[in-house]
Amino acid sequence: MRVAFVGKGGAGKSAIAGVVARLLARQGEDVLAVDSDPLPGLSISLGLGVVDAAIPSDAVEEKAEGEPGPRFRLRQGLTAFDALRDYALPAPDGVRFLQFGKTRASGAPLMRSQWAFRQILDGLPPETPTIIGDLPGGTRQPFFGWAGYADTVVVVTPPTSAGLLSARRLAKLAATDAAPNRIVAVISQARDDGDTERVRRRTGLDVVGSVPWDEHVLAAEREGRSVLDAAPDAPAVTAIVTLTERLAARQTTPVLAELQGGGR
Amino acid sequence: MKLAVVGKGGVGKTTTAAVLARTLARGGTKVVALDCDTNPNLGISLGIGDDETERLIGLRQSLDDGDQQHAPSWDSLVDVFGSDAPDGVRLAVVSAIEKPEPGCPCCGLSPEQLLRTVAFDQRTVIADFEAGTGTLTRLEEGAVDVVVLVVVPTAKSVEVARRAAELVAEKRLGRLVILGNQVRDDVDRALITDAFSEADVVCVPHDERIAEADRQGLAPLDLAPDAEGVRAIATLAGRLTAPA
Numbered sequence: 001m002r003v004a005f006v007g008k009g010g011a012g013k014s015a016i017a018g019v020v021a022r023l024l025a026r027q028g029e030d031v032l033a034v035d036s037d038p039l040p041g042l043s044i045s046l047g048l049g050v051v052d053a054a055i056p057s058d059a060v061e062e063k064a065e066g067e068p069g070p071r072f073r074l075r076q077g078l079t080a081f082d083a084l085r086d087y088a089l090p091a092p093d094g095v096r097f098l099q100f101g102k103t104r105a106s107g108a109p110l111m112r113s114q115w116a117f118r119q120i121l122d123g124l125p126p127e128t129p130t131i132i133g134d135l136p137g138g139t140r141q142p143f144f145g146w147a148g149y150a151d152t153v154v155v156v157t158p159p160t161s162a163g164l165l166s167a168r169r170l171a172k173l174a175a176t177d178a179a180p181n182r183i184v185a186v187i188s189q190a191r192d193d194g195d196t197e198r199v200r201r202r203t204g205l206d207v208v209g210s211v212p213w214d215e216h217v218l219a220a221e222r223e224g225r226s227v228l229d230a231a232p233d234a235p236a237v238t239a240i241v242t243l244t245e246r247l248a249a250r251q252t253t254p255v256l257a258e259l260q261g262g263g264r
Numbered sequence: 265m266k267l268a269v270v271g272k273g274g275v276g277k278t279t280t281a282a283v284l285a286r287t288l289a290r291g292g293t294k295v296v297a298l299d300c301d302t303n304p305n306l307g308i309s310l311g312i313g314d315d316e317t318e319r320l321i322g323l324r325q326s327l328d329d330g331d332q333q334h335a336p337s338w339d340s341l342v343d344v345f346g347s348d349a350p351d352g353v354r355l356a357v358v359s360a361i362e363k364p365e366p367g368c369p370c371c372g373l374s375p376e377q378l379l380r381t382v383a384f385d386q387r388t389v390i391a392d393f394e395a396g397t398g399t400l401t402r403l404e405e406g407a408v409d410v411v412v413l414v415v416v417p418t419a420k421s422v423e424v425a426r427r428a429a430e431l432v433a434e435k436r437l438g439r440l441v442i443l444g445n446q447v448r449d450d451v452d453r454a455l456i457t458d459a460f461s462e463a464d465v466v467c468v469p470h471d472e473r474i475a476e477a478d479r480q481g482l483a484p485l486d487l488a489p490d491a492e493g494v495r496a497i498a499t500l501a502g503r504l505t506a507p508a
Contacts, residue, residue, distance in 0.1 A: 008303065009273010009395035014420070039272070039396050039424050050423055103397065104427055137273035137395050138303040161314050161481030162278065162305035169303070169321070191479070222455065224419025 001248060002131040004147035006174065007156035008166035009137030012188035015221065016156060016211060018045030019228050019240045021132040024248070025093040030129040032084065033091060034121065035099040036146040037136040038110070043099070046091040047226040054101025055087045057112035060119060072115035080123030083116065092229070096129075121149050139169045144178040152247065153183045155205060159195040164202040171203050184208040186243060209243030211236050266379055266389040266407070267504060268438075271414035272424040273395030276445040279474060279484055280414055280497055281392040282309035286485050287501040289351040294387040296342060297349065299357045300375035301394045306357075310349040311483030320347060320357045327371055328361045335370035338382045344370065350483065354387075359394070375399065380407035388505070396424065400431040407437070410504055414443045415459075417452035422459045429460065439464075441504065443497075446470040466503075468496040 003020070005013040014035075021033040035042040043051040060072040074083060088096040100117035101110045121131070131149050147153065153174040157167035167185060174183045185205040187195050190212050200207050216234035220227040227234055269281040278301075285297040299306040304324075307317030323345055326332035335344040346356035358378055364371040373381065376399055379391060391408065393399045400411075411432050415425040425442070432440045444456035444467040457465055471493030477484040484494045 008305075010275060011273075037396075038398075039427065041420055044420055044423075050419075103401070104430065138301070140302045160475075160478040161308045162478065165305060165308070165314065165318060165321075166303050218418075221418040221420065222452070 001152065002133075002149045003152045003154055003247060004133040004135055004150035004178070004180075005154050005156055006135045006143075006147075006170050007137065007188075008158075008163050011137070011156045011158055011163055011166075012211065012217075013137065013156045014041035014045040014134050015217060015227065016186065016188065016240055016243070017132050017134045018042055018047075018226055019237065020244050020247070021046065021095050022091075022093040022226070022228055023241060023244045024130055024132070025095045031095045032088065032129045032131050033095050033097045034117075034131060034133045034149075035097070036117070036143075037134060038101075038103045039136075040102055042134040043091075043097060044224050045226055046095060046097055047229055048089065048091050048097060049224060051089065051097075051099070052102045052104070053089070053099075054108070054110055055083075055098075055113040055116040055120075057108075057116075059083060059087065059116035060112050070115070070119070072112060072119070074116065074119045074123065080120045083120045083123075087116075087120075092226075118146075118148075124149070139166055139173060144173060147178050147180075150178060151181045153178055153180045154208075154247070155183065155185045155203065156188050157185060157199060157203070158189040159187060159191060159198060164199065167199070167203045167205075171205050187211065189213045208246045209239060211239045211243070265409050265505060266391065267410040267412060268379070268391045268393055268399075268403075268408045269412045269414060270393045270397075270400060270428055271395070272416075272421045275414045275416045275421050276468075276474075277395070277414050278306050278309045278392050279478070280412065280443060280445070281306060281390050282311075282483060283485055283494055283497040284412075284501045284504070285310065285353045285390040286349070286351045286483070287498040288388055288390070288505065289353045291501075293505070294385075295353045296384050296387045296389050297353050297355045298375065298378075298389060298391040299355065300359055300391050300399065302359045303394070304357045304359055306392045307347065307349070307355055308481050309477075309483055310353060310355055311486050312347055312349050312355065314481045316347055320345065320355075324357055324359055324361055328363055334365070334368050338369050338373070338378070339385065341370050341378075342384070350486070374402065376403045376407060380404055397428050397431060400428055400435075400437065403435070403437055405436045410439045410441065411437055412441050412443050412500075412504070414445050415456055416446045417444070417448075417455045422455060426459060429463065441466060441500075443468060443500065466496070466500050468493050468500075
């Protein structure tokens with residue numbers, strides 16, 4: 001299973017993705033959690049705290065002039081699996097965590113690290129490991145380029161007007177630009193039963209999970225912990241357990257025809 | 265005066281920008297609200313509704329698709345890609361598009377370049393930035409006068425805000441005001457004031473009625489003008505326009 005989480009900033013992508021990754025790992029899956037946001041998020045949700053470490057720039061080498069292929073490739077002798085062994089960080093429950101690095105005011109440029117990140121993901125075989133990816137917030141069009149691994153795109157949306165407007169755009173962008181096998185919606189900060197129908201109607205997507213608004217999540221976010229550690233019995237965790245089961249069940253949920261055919 | 269509202273996604277930038285813009289306009293200031301986000305939602309919080317907000321998004325999209333006439337001048341951007349919002353605020357969506365034409369008045373300049381080069385008829389500009397620190401990394405000294413950095417009491421938001429504050433200081437981007445949003449108790453307050461002990465910090469209490477406005481797609485100023493959270497942001501408007 002390879003899933004990319006997208007949504008408006010603050011929708012709860014990282015918080016949900018972090019728990020899904022750890023639940024799958026607890027079931028014995030080999031899980032790689034990947035973060036393509038230049039600002040910290042997923043590492044905190046996994047329980048690693050703030051991690052700035054970039055993939056070192058010598059992980060890639062520039063192709064010679066006139067040589068075909070991408071501008072940078074993994075350095076000679078370094079396979080994608082070697083790179084995971086060297087550059088992915090161990091996270092709780094056996095999850096491995098990979099990011100290209102985080103930007104700071106006077107930090108080094110991340111261009112080579114970003115190339116390495118992409119080359120590693122492109123170099124992995126189709127099924128193993130399981131990948132749970134967290135994309136930057138918002139609807140910037142090119143960002144699906146970071147989700148080439150995804151067979152499933154999960155659009156996370158709170159039941160607010162702004163969240164739903166973003167989710168509508170993301171559903172269309174994912175269908176055209178990423179073309180995964182399935183695109184589904186997950187409601188975050190859900191308040192009442194009417195939210196599911198509202199999200200389904202506004203996004204045109206099947207709603208495969210509804211994570212309730214939960215004080216425990218708020219408390220965990222304040223402390224910079226995973227809600228899975230801070231409050232394992234919280235209603236939000238129970239909802240993410242159900243969501244994880246549904247995602248792993250691999251039902252192929254067809255994307256609405258209007259989204260597939262309707263362009264952006 | 266030009267004012268930028270920045271912060272992590274979902275912290276309340278857009279709500280803040282909308283309440284500031286309409287409060288200043290009610291006080292007689294001519295206000296242009298610039299939505300600089302590629303995921304533009306400012307219209308909803310200003311009170312023009314979901315449909316009109318989506319129409320403005322569609323205009324920028326059509327520009328990218330080649331189906332929309334370009335604006336003939338820098339200032340006409342505000343006419344072509346804008347809408348009248350309550351209290352006399354003029355909203356314009358100026359977010360970057362994927363395929364800008366270099367030198368074109370309506371798409372050749374990024375929001376950060378627009379802020380630096382266009383006078384907007386001397387109106388007060390409230391710019392709602394894209395989430396994160398990307399725009400700040402490209403913003404140049406002098407482009408804005410004030411940066412309102414919105415932060416909520418979570419580890420992630422504080423971490424993003426620290427990085428944003430570093431950028432504002434290093435690049436001398438203007439007067440920095442930290443807006444501590446959705447503050448519920450003293451622990452929340454301390455999380456923010458401790459992280460920014462050197463800075464000018466204003467705290468806005470958590471307010472369920474703002475969350476309700478977000479759900480309904482209404483402007484907080486219309487749904488709950490007396491809400492404590494709304495009043496706190498409105499009070500800030502007066503302070504921001506007064507000399508530092």
